[in-house]
Amino acid sequence: MGRQPCCDKLGVKKGPWTADEDNKLINFILTNGQCCWRAVPKLAGLRRCGKSCRLRWTNYLRPDLKRGLLSEAEEQLVIDLHARLGNRWSKIAARLPGRTDNEIKNHWNTHIKKKLIKMGMDPVTHEPLQKQPENQKNECHNPNNNKKTKKTAESSAGNHHCKEENESVMDNSSSPTKTENSSSVNTDESLLLDNLINTSFWIEEEALWNNNNNLGGHGYGGNFSWEENWSWLHECEDFGIHDFGFDCLDDFELNAINTTETEGKH
DNA sequence: AATGGCGCCAACCGCCGTCGG
């Protein structure tokens, strides 16, 4: 009945990955591709759960990942997407090639949330904070909450989506974040943002997600030449892809715009 | 120079929808 268990929890290693483990995982995926995560640890000689391997790969080892802080434009896009999609980090990440849901989630919790609060916006509802009752306001505003209590407050706050796609989210002009925040973005980035937002990608949500996901999930074969680039890429791990000029936001931007425009013409 | 607090981020946990058997 059913399938075999993912992994016998006994003897499964946890915690930070070593360079050796990374090597094994990458070599395995190089040779075999991404197929069955359950089988990966065994076949790759790793004492890890398949789930852990998948996470390590998608969040850290993938060659198409960008590193470093999100740019203003990316950040702005995240804010706008969050206003529409809520905490659906994977959906948001799908709009930002080279970024992972985990990365965006972390960035949201550590940077953007604070930024929005500073600007007087509720990071959950994306509405102005002024109307909040005093006690709630204090919870959100108090930056001196100690670590533990702050985390609890944050986690409960992020629990559910401020706006669902089906709640008149197509109305870009009504997005408070877009109008309020765009003044802080430099001209070029504003243009990019406008390009990204004003194209009709909201109309064919699912189709575009699928399209963007060509890179992720199952299709790493794609155009990327693993075999040719692996050794070089692994060198990059020590320095971060950025240090090798891989931080080509312009390419990504153009790509993203082209993609959205193409999709919009359907 | 020591140390305590805080920020950041990689990784884990647990839930849920999907799908194989």
Place this chain on the structure above:
DNA sequence: ACCGACGGCGGTTGGCGCCAT
């Protein structure tokens, strides 16, 4: 049709490093 693993997702945590005192 049903059971249960798989894969994906969002929430949470632990630990390291930086900074202020």
